[in-house]
Amino acid sequence: MAALSSAASPFCRPEEDPFLLLRSCGKAIESILRDHAGRPLRRTWIDRPYGEEEISRLEEEVLPAIQLCLARVGEIDSALAAEAELSYRQQVEAEASLRRGELQRSGSVPAV
Known part of the structure; x- marks a missing residue:
């Protein structure tokens, strides 16, 4: 599970992350x-406090x-990661393949 973190992020501020707030x-x-x-x-909006039943x-x-x-958010985060x-x-492999092709065309590396 991806860990929720309040560390600095390039994507948003911690106070903008609803799941950090939920945690x-x-x-x-x-x-x-x-x-x-x-x-x-006690609650601010009602004069009757939560008793044992409500706390349970x-x-x-x-x-x-x-x-x-x-x-569930952790599962979603893990899937995204x-x-x-x-x-x-895939991007790294594609770039490496392109570089190999360019080297072969330039004659720097023998074709395999």
């Missing part, structure tokens, strides 16, 4: 749930869904 959110949720163990979890649903449904999404590697190898 960060997943880690934040895990941390919040760990720190609030056994206590209600976050742990059993939301966090695994985030992990599955990130795993494999395609890019294949394309690069």
Whole structure:
């Protein structure tokens, strides 16, 4: 699986990568749930905090869904990386073949 990275990239800034954001959110949720163990979890938009049942649903449904999404993104990234590697190898081989042909035509290398 291709690793998600917040390292500098020529393609986009880390804050523009939605899957880095998703990974960060997943880690934040895990941390919040760990720190609030056994206590209600207050929300900004509702006066009733999440209790044990809601927290269990976050742990059993939301966090695994985030992990599955990130795993699938990793599979997609790996497939794209494999395609890019294949394309690069084909390009290198084509360029090498052209160079061999040019050398043979110029008489620098005997034809095989």
